[in-house]
Amino acid sequence: MNRIIVGIDEAGRGPLAGRVYAAAVILKDIKIEGLNDSKKLSEIKREKLYDNIIKNCIAYSIAFATQEEIDEINILQASMLAMRRTLDTMQEEYNYILVDGNKFPFTNKAGEAIVKGDTKIEEIMAASILAKVSRDRYMVDMHLLYPEYEFNIHKGYPTKTHRQCIETYGVCEIHRKTFKGVKEHLV
Secondary structure (H helix, E strand, O other), rough: OOEEEEEEEOOOOOEOOOOEEEEEEOOOOOOOOOOHHHHOOHHHHHHHHHHHHOOOOOEEEEEEOHHHHHHHHHHHHHHHHHHHHHHOOOOOOOOEEEEEEOOOOOOOOOOOOOOOOOHHHHHHHHHHHHHHHHHHHHHHHHHHOHHHHHHHOOOOOOHHHHHHHHHHHHHOOOOOOOOOOOHHHOO
């Protein structure tokens, strides 16, 4: 039996605001040039690869866990939840799951977690890019609702600018209330 691999990765564990995203990808037997860990690619390259991956994969799925879920169950569990959700909507058959990291979020499914899988396995690299671009696009949308926080620039990560915005404006609806750097500003 041929092994049909689905690669899964997440994006957005470190930010102080917004959802955590995950993506799952089943690739065709064609090479997609430029695949890499999304963190090692420029935003322009990620955007181009996003479209190329979607056009040239067998199937993909993108899911997320909300900031409320992150606060309720913690960021690790929310990341695992988002990863499980990607397979809930996967339309294609697969028989082996490769997940970036050191935790395998599935029970009763064949597969494994691979540390630094987003630098080694093309399916995971592709998932990394889809998750990162999806999350970044969501944060740009959130900038339209909360322009004073400049989410379009820092995407919710704990930059100096973002910390200054929290200091000045307080916490908004999409901030992760249990995160250090946010919970200190709750009233």
